[in-house]
Amino acid sequence: MTPTAPAMTDAAFALALALLLVAPLAIAGVALINTGLGRSRSAAQALLGNLAIVAVAAIVFALVGATLAGSLPGASGGAGHIYQAAGKPWNWIGYSPFLLGGLAAAPAHSQLALLFEFLAVALAALIPWGSGADRFRLTSGCAAAAVLAAIVFPLLAHWVWAGGWLSQLGVNFSLGAGFLDPGGAATVHVLGGLSALAVIWIAGPRKGKFPKEGLATALPGHNAVYILFGCIVSLVGWLAWNLAGALIWLHAPLAALPVTAVNTLLSASAALAATFAVTRIRFGKPDASLCANAWLAGLVASSACAALVTPGQSLAVGFIAGIVTPLLVEVLELAVSIDDPSGAITVHAAGGLLGLFAAGLFASQPGQLLAQLIGIATLLGLVLPLVYLLFWLLNRVLAFRVDPDGERIGMDLHELGGGAYPEFVIHRDESYR
Amino acid sequence: MPAGFFLSIAALVLFPASASRTAFVLCGLAVEALGLGVAIRGHMQARGESRP
Numbered sequence: 001m002t003p004t005a006p007a008m009t010d011a012a013f014a015l016a017l018a019l020l021l022v023a024p025l026a027i028a029g030v031a032l033i034n035t036g037l038g039r040s041r042s043a044a045q046a047l048l049g050n051l052a053i054v055a056v057a058a059i060v061f062a063l064v065g066a067t068l069a070g071s072l073p074g075a076s077g078g079a080g081h082i083y084q085a086a087g088k089p090w091n092w093i094g095y096s097p098f099l100l101g102g103l104a105a106a107p108a109h110s111q112l113a114l115l116f117e118f119l120a121v122a123l124a125a126l127i128p129w130g131s132g133a134d135r136f137r138l139t140s141g142c143a144a145a146a147v148l149a150a151i152v153f154p155l156l157a158h159w160v161w162a163g164g165w166l167s168q169l170g171v172n173f174s175l176g177a178g179f180l181d182p183g184g185a186a187t188v189h190v191l192g193g194l195s196a197l198a199v200i201w202i203a204g205p206r207k208g209k210f211p212k213e214g215l216a217t218a219l220p221g222h223n224a225v226y227i228l229f230g231c232i233v234s235l236v237g238w239l240a241w242n243l244a245g246a247l248i249w250l251h252a253p254l255a256a257l258p259v260t261a262v263n264t265l266l267s268a269s270a271a272l273a274a275t276f277a278v279t280r281i282r283f284g285k286p287d288a289s290l291c292a293n294a295w296l297a298g299l300v301a302s303s304a305c306a307a308l309v310t311p312g313q314s315l316a317v318g319f320i321a322g323i324v325t326p327l328l329v330e331v332l333e334l335a336v337s338i339d340d341p342s343g344a345i346t347v348h349a350a351g352g353l354l355g356l357f358a359a360g361l362f363a364s365q366p367g368q369l370l371a372q373l374i375g376i377a378t379l380l381g382l383v384l385p386l387v388y389l390l391f392w393l394l395n396r397v398l399a400f401r402v403d404p405d406g407e408r409i410g411m412d413l414h415e416l417g418g419g420a421y422p423e424f425v426i427h428r429d430e431s432y433r
Numbered sequence: 434m435p436a437g438f439f440l441s442i443a444a445l446v447l448f449p450a451s452a453s454r455t456a457f458v459l460c461g462l463a464v465e466a467l468g469l470g471v472a473i474r475g476h477m478q479a480r481g482e483s484r485p
Contacts, residue, residue, distance in 0.1 A: 086446040173445055201476050210480075337477055367451070373458050374441055381438025381465045 012247055012254060013108045019244035020115050026237025027054060027123050029230040033292065034130030036226030037342045041410025042134045043222065043420035049129050049138050053145040057125040058118055060149040062100055065121060068154035070094015070162045071113045072106050079163065088172045090165045094158035112248050113161065119241075120188045121153045127192025128199040130342030132400065134206050134219075135407055136199065138415050140400045147390050148195060156187045156383060161249055166378065169371045176368030179375035180359055182245040183238075183303030185352040190379045191387075193349025196340065198388040203400040205339030207407050216333050219341070224288045231295045238299040239264055246307035256307070263306035264299065267318035271298025274322025287326070293343040294325040297351035304355030309362045317358045321351055353379070434472070437465030 008016070031050035038046045066072070070080060071094070080095030103111060125145035132141065159166040160181050170178035181187060210216050221227055242264045246252040252260070275294030279287040298318040305317060328346045332338040338345065353376055360372030391400075401407075406414035413419060444457030 088446070169445075201472075204480060336473055337480060338473075370451075370455055370458060373455075373462065374445065377438050377441040377458065377461050377465060380469065381434045381436075381441070381461070384469075385434050 007107070008109050008112075008247075008251075013112065015254065015257075016112050016244050016247040017115075019240040019247070020112065020119065022240035023116075023119050023237055023244060024122075025233050026241050027119070027126060029232075029234025029237055030123065030126055030130070030296075032226045032230030032233060033296065034126070034133065034342050036223040036230060037130065037221035037289065038133035039219065039410070040222035040421055040424065041412055041419060043412065044418070045138060045411035045415050046129075046133055047420070048416065049136075049141050050126055052138065052142050053125050053129055054122040056142045056145045057122045057149040060146045061118060061121045061153070064150040065154040066100055066114060066117070067096050067098055068094055068151075069117060069157045070096050070164075071117055071157070072096040072100065072102060072110050080158075089168070091163060091168060092159070092165055093155065094162050094164065109248065112244075116184075116244060116248055117157055117161070120157065120184045121149045123184075124153055124188045124192045124195070125149055127189070127342075127344050127348050128195040131196035131340045131344045132199045132203050133341040134411060135203055135401050137398075137400065137402050138411075140394070140398050143394055143398050144195070144199065144391060144400075147394060148191070148387070151390065152195075152383065152387055153187065153191060156191055159378070160187050160375070166371075166375055169374060170365075170367070174367055175371035175374070176360075176363055176365035177371075179371045180250075180308060180363075180368070181304055181356065181375070182249045182307045183242045184245060185300060185304030185355045186375055186379055189300045189303060189348040189352035190356070191383060193344050193347070193352060194379065194384045195387050195391070196342075196344035197338075197349065197384070198391045199400065200338055200340055200345075201388070202391055202395050205337070206341070207404065209339045210337050216337070216339075221289055221341070227289060227292045231292050234296060234299060235265070235268060238268075238302065242302060242306045245303070250307055252307060259311070260307045262311055263309060263314035264302040266311055266314045267302035267306065267321070268295050268298035270315045270318030271295060271301070271322035271325065274319045275326050276322075278323060278326050282326070290326045290329060293329065293347050294322045297321040297325045297347045297354075300348055300351035301355035301358065304352065305359040305362070308359050313358070313362045317355065321354055324350060324354070434465045434468035437461045437463070437468060440464055 035043055035046040079091050080093040083090040125148045129141050158164040166179040169175040239261050242260055243257050246260050271294040275291050276286045279290050298321050301317050301321045325346055329343055356372050360369035441458045441461030444454050448454040
């Protein structure tokens with residue numbers, strides 16, 4: 001995470017490139033989970049939305065975002081503007097040649113960094129889509145993805161990965177190695193989770209979720225097989241993602257990669273085991289949906305710290321993620337009245353913040369924990385209000401929420417004209433009586 | 434929430450000593466948590482008024 005990266009060996013380059021070709025499986029897994037956690041009458045719209053959002057995010061990032069992220073050095077060295085304050089440089093925005101100019105001639109490391117960012121922006125933009133399930137319009141979802149890919153993600157990616165002020169906290173303020181986020185816990189997952197919160201606040205809950213009297217209505221996901229298979233697919237993608245991140249952003253030696261892979265698996269496994277036990281104790285039987293959420297939360301936490309901690313510490317991080325996940329899902333739904341069908345706030349935002357904190361807590365360098373806390377403060381204090389403001393403005397132009405009739409008949413029929421399962425009988429929804 | 438962020442950044446610049454710097458960054462995070470709480474409460478109230 002320095003502006004002047006050491007040259008990569010051919011073996012490291014080939015391995016990182018191969019890993020990045022497998023990493024989209026994480027996107028596929030999240031897409032499957034998002035779809036499975038929604039209702040059957042919105043399944044086709046949900047999966048098409050996942051695909052469309054990945055496409056929009058990639059195009060907008062190529063047109064606008066990559067220029068601001070500053071990952072291709074160009075003549076400016078990747079820095080767009082450096083603000084001087086208190087005698088320190090604050091590199092707050094990047095600048096790369098427009099429309100990926102000079103990509104083919106850029107150093108190998110910069111090309112890989114850019115490819116990593118393309119995948120990262122696609123996943124970050126996908127996360128809020130799942131939280132808006134069953135009421136978030138397709139065009140609005142794509143527009144929200146465009147906003148993230150054009151403005152918010154590039155800023156954050158520059159700050160964290162491309163020599164921006166967060167990555168330079170070590171150089172400028174002697175805070176460890178600066179803010180560390182090799183797997184995209186902050187730039188992808190916390191950003192996605194906080195965007196999900198903004199979408200939920202703006203679009204509101206699904207109709208019938210919170211009746212005027214009584215407890216919240218349970219609206220379970222329509223396909224547990226999609227959800228659980230998505231978790232398995234995600235593991236493959238996450239392993240590739242974390243290893244590629246360690247190679248590209250930490251310049252890790254090849255010998256360090258097996259530990260990173262083991263840590264990723266251990267974090268997810270400990271989270272699943274903890275939630276399995278918690279739901280077994282609380283409800284008498286393990287809850288498949290919450291276990292899937294915990295598995296994903298463990299993977300998300302590992303994005304921040306798998307390359308930086310020991311296997312024992314990784315187990316502890318996963319275990320905490322597994323304890324917190326079912327409890328936070330319950331608190332958000334029952335105490336705070338937040339309708340988050342995919343659990344993105346818990347899984348991606350809380351899981352990512354936990355991983356970022358753990359990366360500082362278990363670090364050996366002095367000041368690393370403070371660097372991680374500054375990064376967390378930036379995400380909560382600057383990124384969340386910025387995303388909310390941008391989405392609020394977007395909602396004034398392009399309404400996020402579908403009209404009541406569309407919500408009643410389902411997003412598939414309303415937006416696509418046909419359902420995902422045309423031979424199935426659609427059950428009458430009792431909540432509309 | 435932005436006030437908490439700027440408090441954290443100000444701590445970086447104003448306090449070279451590790452202990453006071455850490456304390457003020459934590460204060461910044463606490464201010465952000467308060468802001469998040471207020472935002473959540475505001476949305477709950479707004480939604481409660483428009484319940485069907």
